[in-house]
Amino acid sequence: MLNNTETNKITILGIGNTLFSDEGVGIHLLPFLKDYFKADEQVEIIEGHTDGMMLLGPVEDAENLIIIDAINAGKEGGSIIQLEGEEIPAYYGIKMSVHQVGFQEVLYLAKLRERFPKRIVMLGMQPTSLQLSVGLTETNQAKLPQLEQAVIAQVESWRNAQ
Numbered sequence: 001m002l003n004n005t006e007t008n009k010i011t012i013l014g015i016g017n018t019l020f021s022d023e024g025v026g027i028h029l030l031p032f033l034k035d036y037f038k039a040d041e042q043v044e045i046i047e048g049h050t051d052g053m054m055l056l057g058p059v060e061d062a063e064n065l066i067i068i069d070a071i072n073a074g075k076e077g078g079s080i081i082q083l084e085g086e087e088i089p090a091y092y093g094i095k096m097s098v099h100q101v102g103f104q105e106v107l108y109l110a111k112l113r114e115r116f117p118k119r120i121v122m123l124g125m126q127p128t129s130l131q132l133s134v135g136l137t138e139t140n141q142a143k144l145p146q147l148e149q150a151v152i153a154q155v156e157s158w159r160n161a162q
């Protein structure tokens with residue numbers, strides 16, 4: 001049985017590839033969140049980059065998980081997108097190589113192993129560009145404060161629901 005401290009813990013996982021412009025939004029937001037939550041022992045922030053299967057442990061260990069990533073929802077670039085629970089794709093797809101493991105497969109395996117987080121939300125931003133570039137586009141960079149506020153609001157929402 002988890003004690004009250006463990007059940008209040010919230011894991012924030014930033015994922016993405018910073019070499020492909022807005023694909024790296026989940027990583028680019030983390031320094032702001034680290035600063036905001038620096039004195040909060042109940043919030044753990046993990047830089048997941050493109051670590052694939054290495055993220056299975058942190059996902060399975062999370063009771064409350066917020067994933068931050070670029071999300072292609074066919075919306076205008078910079079749009080903030082939120083997916084919850086079953087809205088978040090978790091599947092095992094056909095790959096050209098066994099080395100190609102995406103985050104959807106990590107979620108699928110956590111479900112299969114019955115070690116899925118109690119609460120899970122994916123927050124992200126519609127990419128404006130996925131071209132080879134180490135920084136975010138101006139559009140998406142300008143929306144980072146809005147995405148940060150969405151993450152903070154989600155943390156507070158879960159805390160108030162406890």
